[in-house]
Amino acid sequence: MEQLKIGDMTITWLDGGVTHLDGGAMFGVVPKPLWSRFYEVNEKNQIELRTDPMLIQVEGKNILIESGIGNEKLSEKQLKNFGVTSQSNIDSSLNELQLTTDDIDIILMTHMHFDHACGLTKWDNGELVPTFKNAIIYTSAREWNEMKQPNIRSINTYWEENWKPIEHQVNTYEQELEVIQGIKMVHTGGHSDGHSIILINRDGENLIHMADLMPTHAHQNPLWVLAYDDYPMDSIMQKDRLLKQAKESNTWFLFYHDAIYRALKWDAKGSITQSIKRKS
Helix, strand or coil, X not given: CCEEEECCEEEEECCCCEEEEEXXXXXXXXXXXXXXXXXXXXXXXXXXXXXXXXXXXXXXEEEEECCCCCCCCCCHHHHHHCCCCECXXXXXXXXXXXXXXXXXCEXXXXXXXXXXHHHHEEXXXXXXXXXXXXXXXXXXXXXXXXXXXXXXXXXXXXXXXXXXXXXXXXXXXXXXEEEECCEEEEECCCCCCCCXXXXXEECCEEEEECXXXXXXXXXXXXXXXXXXXXXXXXXXXXXXXXXXXXXXXXXXXXXXXXXXXXXXXXXXXXXXXXXXXXXX
């Protein structure tokens, strides 16, 4: 498992599963000859997307960012449609760190789309129960409200089985929340109405998880947004602002979906200066 260590904080990428989604949908109006130069595409026009949660260990806390694709949460049709080639192995990943799902204290959910939230619940003797039963789960109030009352578009990704069993664990916030000192969730909108990012400042280093505003390194261009975005102009404006700020402050970008990079730094011209690549 890949890790990034900064001072007393360690970030470890867990194995949350693998999907393959249509490249055209993932890059919106950007022509394939452009985006395919930066990200590999298969014969079905799909790109590989990880769903790998990040475990932050700091101040005696085990904090998870996102939850993975889960296990046995998708039908055979969904497994095919979403190009799932591997479901979650989070239990095994945690075991390597001498942890279990019971040891997770906090979960930070940037949004609650199925590919981020399926891992929050699991089947136990025919009943859906919390996967991380001792964790406080944070997401924005807007995201949580839409999760429970999806509209005609979002009903396809906000599923009752991903929220009902964990309802008692969820805490919400409006605009921003400092979960512990130096780790903050900030509402952005864009990809979904309640979408948030995560900002980390530790030992003089800045880190940002832009979640699905920038799911892969190939989405660095502010104009390259997903066809899945509910509010694409909000995504563009937020990306443009956040990227400029982050590059100026020598920030680490953290990825949940990227099949190549776990984390990287860009200079002002967009060239990679430091990186952690995913091991094959």
